[in-house]
Amino acid sequence: MLLGIDxxxxxxxxxxxxxxxxxxxxFKVKTDKKNLLDTIITALKEVTSGYDxxxxxxxxxxxxxxxxxxxxxxxxxxxxFISSGPGIAPSNFAIGNNTYVINGSIDHRGSEVAVxxxxxxxxxxxxxxxxxxxxxxSVSKFSTRNSAHEDKIADEIGNDADYITLGHELSSQLxxxxxxxxxYYNSAVWRIYNTFIDAITGALxxxxxxxxxxxxxxxxxxxxxxxxxxxxxESILSGPAASIMGIIALSNIKDDSVILDIGGTTTDIxxxxxxxxxxxxxxxxxxxxxxxxxxxxxRSIGIGGDSTxxxxxxxxxxxPERAGPCMADGGDVPALVDALNFSGIIDYMxxxxxxxxITELASGSKLSPADIAEKAVNYAxxxxxxxxxxxxxxxxxxxxxxxxxxxxxEKINPGKMYIIGGPARALSGVMSDGFEINVPxxxxxxxxxxxxxxxxxxxxxxxxxTGKGRMVMPNLDIDxxxxxxxxxxxxxxxxxKYTRDYLEKSGYRIDESDINIVESSTFRMIDDFYASGxxxxxxxxxxxGVVMHLHG
Amino acid sequence: xxxxxxxxxxxxxxxxxxxxxxxxxEREERLLYTQDQLKEEGIFDIEGISELKPDxxxxxxxxxxxxxxxxxxxxxxxxHLISAGGAIRAARxxxxxxxxxxxxxxxxxxxHSMKCVHGNRGFCNINNEAIMLEYIREHxxxxxxxxxxxxxxxxxxxxxxxxxxxxxxxxSLHQDGRTLYPGSGHLRELGGPNARGHTINIPLPPYTSEExxxxxxxxxxxxxxxxxxxxxxxxxxxxxxxxxxPITNMNFTAHGYALLNEKLKPHIAVLEGGYSIQGALPxxxxxxxxxxxxxxxxxxxxxxxxxxxxxxxxxxTDYIHQLKAPVLKNYFDPEPDTERAPxxxxxxxxxxxxxxxxxxQESRKEHIMxxxxxxxxxxxxxxxxxxxxxxxxxxPLGGCxxxxxxxxxxxEKAVKSKKFTTVQLTDxxxxxxxxxxx
Numbered sequence: 001m002l003l004g005i006d007x008x009x010x011x012x013x014x015x016x017x018x019x020x021x022x023x024x025x026x027f028k029v030k031t032d033k034k035n036l037l038d039t040i041i042t043a044l045k046e047v048t049s050g051y052d053x054x055x056x057x058x059x060x061x062x063x064x065x066x067x068x069x070x071x072x073x074x075x076x077x078x079x080x081f082i083s084s085g086p087g088i089a090p091s092n093f094a095i096g097n098n099t100y101v102i103n104g105s106i107d108h109r110g111s112e113v114a115v116x117x118x119x120x121x122x123x124x125x126x127x128x129x130x131x132x133x134x135x136x137x138s139v140s141k142f143s144t145r146n147s148a149h150e151d152k153i154a155d156e157i158g159n160d161a162d163y164i165t166l167g168h169e170l171s172s173q174l175x176x177x178x179x180x181x182x183x184y185y186n187s188a189v190w191r192i193y194n195t196f197i198d199a200i201t202g203a204l205x206x207x208x209x210x211x212x213x214x215x216x217x218x219x220x221x222x223x224x225x226x227x228x229x230x231x232x233x234e235s236i237l238s239g240p241a242a243s244i245m246g247i248i249a250l251s252n253i254k255d256d257s258v259i260l261d262i263g264g265t266t267t268d269i270x271x272x273x274x275x276x277x278x279x280x281x282x283x284x285x286x287x288x289x290x291x292x293x294x295x296x297x298x299r300s301i302g303i304g305g306d307s308t309x310x311x312x313x314x315x316x317x318x319x320p321e322r323a324g325p326c327m328a329d330g331g332d333v334p335a336l337v338d339a340l341n342f343s344g345i346i347d348y349m350x351x352x353x354x355x356x357x358i359t360e361l362a363s364g365s366k367l368s369p370a371d372i373a374e375k376a377v378n379y380a381x382x383x384x385x386x387x388x389x390x391x392x393x394x395x396x397x398x399x400x401x402x403x404x405x406x407x408x409x410e411k412i413n414p415g416k417m418y419i420i421g422g423p424a425r426a427l428s429g430v431m432s433d434g435f436e437i438n439v440p441x442x443x444x445x446x447x448x449x450x451x452x453x454x455x456x457x458x459x460x461x462x463x464x465x466t467g468k469g470r471m472v473m474p475n476l477d478i479d480x481x482x483x484x485x486x487x488x489x490x491x492x493x494x495x496x497k498y499t500r501d502y503l504e505k506s507g508y509r510i511d512e513s514d515i516n517i518v519e520s521s522t523f524r525m526i527d528d529f530y531a532s533g534x535x536x537x538x539x540x541x542x543x544x545g546v547v548m549h550l551h552g
Numbered sequence: 553x554x555x556x557x558x559x560x561x562x563x564x565x566x567x568x569x570x571x572x573x574x575x576x577x578e579r580e581e582r583l584l585y586t587q588d589q590l591k592e593e594g595i596f597d598i599e600g601i602s603e604l605k606p607d608x609x610x611x612x613x614x615x616x617x618x619x620x621x622x623x624x625x626x627x628x629x630x631x632h633l634i635s636a637g638g639a640i641r642a643a644r645x646x647x648x649x650x651x652x653x654x655x656x657x658x659x660x661x662x663x664h665s666m667k668c669v670h671g672n673r674g675f676c677n678i679n680n681e682a683i684m685l686e687y688i689r690e691h692x693x694x695x696x697x698x699x700x701x702x703x704x705x706x707x708x709x710x711x712x713x714x715x716x717x718x719x720x721x722x723x724s725l726h727q728d729g730r731t732l733y734p735g736s737g738h739l740r741e742l743g744g745p746n747a748r749g750h751t752i753n754i755p756l757p758p759y760t761s762e763e764x765x766x767x768x769x770x771x772x773x774x775x776x777x778x779x780x781x782x783x784x785x786x787x788x789x790x791x792x793x794x795x796x797x798p799i800t801n802m803n804f805t806a807h808g809y810a811l812l813n814e815k816l817k818p819h820i821a822v823l824e825g826g827y828s829i830q831g832a833l834p835x836x837x838x839x840x841x842x843x844x845x846x847x848x849x850x851x852x853x854x855x856x857x858x859x860x861x862x863x864x865x866x867x868x869t870d871y872i873h874q875l876k877a878p879v880l881k882n883y884f885d886p887e888p889d890t891e892r893a894p895x896x897x898x899x900x901x902x903x904x905x906x907x908x909x910x911x912x913q914e915s916r917k918e919h920i921m922x923x924x925x926x927x928x929x930x931x932x933x934x935x936x937x938x939x940x941x942x943x944x945x946x947x948p949l950g951g952c953x954x955x956x957x958x959x960x961x962x963x964e965k966a967v968k969s970k971k972f973t974t975v976q977l978t979d980x981x982x983x984x985x986x987x988x989x990x
Contacts, residue, residue, distance in 0.1 A: 086852055086854070088554065088594075088595045088847070088851065088857070089851045107855050108592065109830065113855035141592060173590060174592040175594050176592050177594035180938050282597075285638040288553070289553075292799055399565070399604070399605045401565065402567065402569040403585075406606070406630070406634050407630050407634075523580055525581070525830075526579070527830075536582070
């Protein structure tokens, strides 16, 4: 059996899935933000109650712990060491009060241009000692081409650190500012995350559960628990991804599609191209801060079932505020769900309270209660549609870099829409607008299903300069010598081999066939008209997917 | 988080699948390291900087600026249409208020491409800036536009296209033509009979450094621009004045390019040449991007700056100072064209053009009407080693009734005569672009 838990902002969902019987148990509870551990233990106990926990073969957990710690600024004092070289002034990238800029420079080819200033480095480490700082991040510009400076900084800090994040180990992608932010937050949540994980491990042991635990990531995949202890930042924003993976498990999606997850406060929108979710190629942003954390492309709009209905200049507006639950669920202010209740589109909990709320709202305006209910639903639908349109336009407008893609690149043109979340069925009738609408079974626990069934994901890039005879795979910490004749084919084979070895060693369970080459290029480098070697780049990934489907 | 002072649009189109030939300087990875640098700096995440996808230029867009012989398809590839479309996208972003300024980092380049196109010369087939400029004038009700060409090579193609246009001010700063391809761009080249003083050449001596370039901008380019009062300023942003460029002999820097850009304040910059793809382009492009966005570029510095860059010799400084007076005279008090025809008649110019990349020889005969009511009807007879006699007739923007009627007569007569394999009619007044082929 597979166990999935999704700790969301409002609710925590858990499901237990049998490989033959499908969903055998499900549990939903309000999230106790102050005590996530208790919430998780409750969910674990309840969802497994009556089942033999020894039969659980895998546990996947999606948690908001790291996200909340960063958003609520519950961060450990972290020293950030950066060496940046020419470009935008390094002071722009300081985070927190303990950023140390160390002179030193590596260029875009990975050549050292200026050596690291060891004097300043030693001095800065001394300051950190005085401040009793125990967690560090070391980031240099172009460290994904040559990590020597990041490594040197780590060596010098040595045992003074309880933990140190090296920028190049997080991702092979270029983007110094994103690397800086990602490394910083990784170290800043390291302790709180590890304490939490240790507690969960203990709790599982007490419950007699021995199955391996994986942690969900924003790209819809998982990482082994042990990996997550070193990369807690990779666990941020996994919630929307869990829902998207849930839809994949629940529906047989093959075409360009729109996915809507309508919640209490927000609606999350995702787009599928030919049945596959789109991945944000740069990384996700948290609280407006761009990071290198790989993510499924999605966006959130402030309209959900509990979004407040207001009258502004004789017109009806819904959201983005939420003043507690809707009136049908005991709230004090009429919300979208109340309008749906009033219009008879749904029949949810206390419909009388809904009607009362809408009628009272009408008494202070020129509009009739029926008008308000109708206008509120239309407003919400229109807003969501507009956001879908904007999102699609942005995706189709994304720059491409080859003539082939420019001329032959296909536009994403979805004809189908999949809706999940509380008010999914209610809105399915009014959302259509030319879309074929699907509301999958068990959609209300799609998030936990997605968590339970998500597979492992991984991404890395191989970078070779045959002129220098060097091959690096930054986030695998591989730096090898290769011959001048090293070819693209060899590079592709190496990328797969090293990725497989690394994943096996780190506790991932995957088949080699799951490792796909996604980008592969070789450029002949010319110095003053003479060939000086090849610039070879190979990107490979284990893409998001589910271990089994629950649709017929 | 960094926020741009000015909203900047970047059209980045490196054409990773296109090259003139495998070891040619104009090849696939020319912008690869620039992209690496811009990505690593996080340029595309800066608030106020947005990346734009190029348009694809249409046949009409190209015929508005060029006479393509025998036709557009024969002398262009998809890469050229996207590169020109990239420039058009940059212009649209600015003219429609999406951004304050825009930089089209596109290839292949275009500034050696002239009015008539028979093939590729100086790595260029069609002129990206000219196509963009005419797109702006056709769609956005602008007329007076300045192009400042800061490529190391003389912008002879752009000069040729706007030679007879008094509403376009073309200024080219370049390494003296006596020492570098294409060999033109001398002080005496100052525009056709109806547009004297609106082509300005500033031929700089080899080894001109930061000081010399900035002097030329401050003392020559800016005073002329201030007087001309263009509605739009375009920068042909070639980057081959850099001290590491393999095919030129200048001594300019990334910091210098950024400063130049800050002073010039172009609405739109379009990349031209620049072939030091590892040592210069990543830094020069970064410098220009930061300067255009109004951000601090003082930390942009080439890795070998301290060892390879040296300040300017006094002799060069003196030489450049002496250029100021004749350059300013060319604009403010140009010598009239003594061969200019009287009102209602054509001034004739013969021109032979060599297309170095494709090895084509073109011979042409140009006719420009002296007209008191408009810029003057223009037509050209052109033949080359690959295409027999062709004709192009252009009724200019704001052309008068007489010039328009005369233009149609010449076109009809040429078609009837069967002497020309292709006749192109460009009627800017009625926005008609037609080709008659045999």
